[in-house]
Amino acid sequence: MENNLPNGWVETTLNEIADWGSGGTPKSSEPKYYDGDIPWLIIADLNDGEITTSQKRITKLGLENSSTRIVPVNSVLCAMYGSIGKLGIAKMPCASNQAIAFTHKIHGDIPYMFLFYYLFSLKKYLLEIGKGGAQQNISQSVLKEVPFLIPPLPEQLRIVTKLNGVMQKVESNKQRLEKIP
Numbered sequence: 001m002e003n004n005l006p007n008g009w010v011e012t013t014l015n016e017i018a019d020w021g022s023g024g025t026p027k028s029s030e031p032k033y034y035d036g037d038i039p040w041l042i043i044a045d046l047n048d049g050e051i052t053t054s055q056k057r058i059t060k061l062g063l064e065n066s067s068t069r070i071v072p073v074n075s076v077l078c079a080m081y082g083s084i085g086k087l088g089i090a091k092m093p094c095a096s097n098q099a100i101a102f103t104h105k106i107h108g109d110i111p112y113m114f115l116f117y118y119l120f121s122l123k124k125y126l127l128e129i130g131k132g133g134a135q136q137n138i139s140q141s142v143l144k145e146v147p148f149l150i151p152p153l154p155e156q157l158r159i160v161t162k163l164n165g166v167m168q169k170v171e172s173n174k175q176r177l178e179k180i181p
Contacts (some may be wrong), residue, residue, distance in 0.1 A: 008152040015144035017117065019104040022080070022140055023096035024067030024109050026058055033062030039094035040068065043079045046088040046100070048120065051077065054094060068095040074112045075102045078119055078126075081137040085126035085133050089116055114156045118148065 005011060014020070023041070026033035036059030045054050058068070071090045079086040081099040089112065096102060106112055119126075125140070126146070130136035151159070 003147065006151070008155075010150045012148050012150060013144060014146045014148050017108065017110055017148050017150070018076075018106045020101055020140055020144055021069065021104050022098050022101045023069065023071070024156070025097045026062035026066040026068065030062070030065075032059060033059055033065065036060065036062060038063055038070075039092060041088070041090075041094055041096040041100060043081065043083050043086060043097075046077060046079055046083070046086040048087050049089065050091045051088040051094070052091045058095060063095055068097065070094070071096055071102045072104065075104070076106075076112055076116050076119065077102045078143065080140065082135050082142065084130045084138055085119070085123040087116060087119055087123075089113075099137075101143055108150075109153045109156075110150065111156060111160055113160045113164070117160065122146065127170065145170050 016172060019095065028034075034057070037059050038058045038060065039054035040056045040058040040062075041051065041054050042056060045051060048082050055129040062068075063070070067097060071094050073090055073093060075090040077096065078101045079099060080101050103112070103115070106115060126138060126143075127136070129146075150156070
């Protein structure tokens with residue numbers, strides 16, 4: 001098989017480059033599980049950028065009595081249901097529901113922002129591989145098999161720096177456009 005990748009690049013899968021997990025939902029009929037101190041993310045909280053707030057919060061008891069777990073800071077988050085491919089970067093310790101996959105740990109020297117931008121570039125592909133009728137979804141096992149192309153670290157850092165600059169300009173232009181009556 002012919003390899004058309006640039007010199008030094010490697011093809012692997014998302015499963016090989018990170019440990020992935022997903023959250024859970026505390027029993028909704030238990031009020032003592034909700035309105036606590038722990039930010040609990042739902043897909044609506046994913047904003048394709050940094051996540052610093054959540055619409056909902058759970059208690060320590062809610063965390064302990066469900067399959068949700070704490071998402072580490074700088075974890076990359078990806079919606080698996082409905083809004084497949086909607087992304088976020090956890091900028092606070094938080095928990096999430098089962099509709100969101102997240103990285104526990106990214107292996108090697110891969111910057112979390114490189115993984116974020118890579119997934120951002122695959123949004124259309126992630127939607128295409130979704131299954132289901134009324135509400136499409138992908139499972140964590142499907143997400144883990146998504147191909148991942150790794151350039152050498154200096155190239156990853158150049159890509160992240162360039163895209164950070166582009167995204168700042170996009171955000172600045174968006175803010176200016178919102179001010180136009």
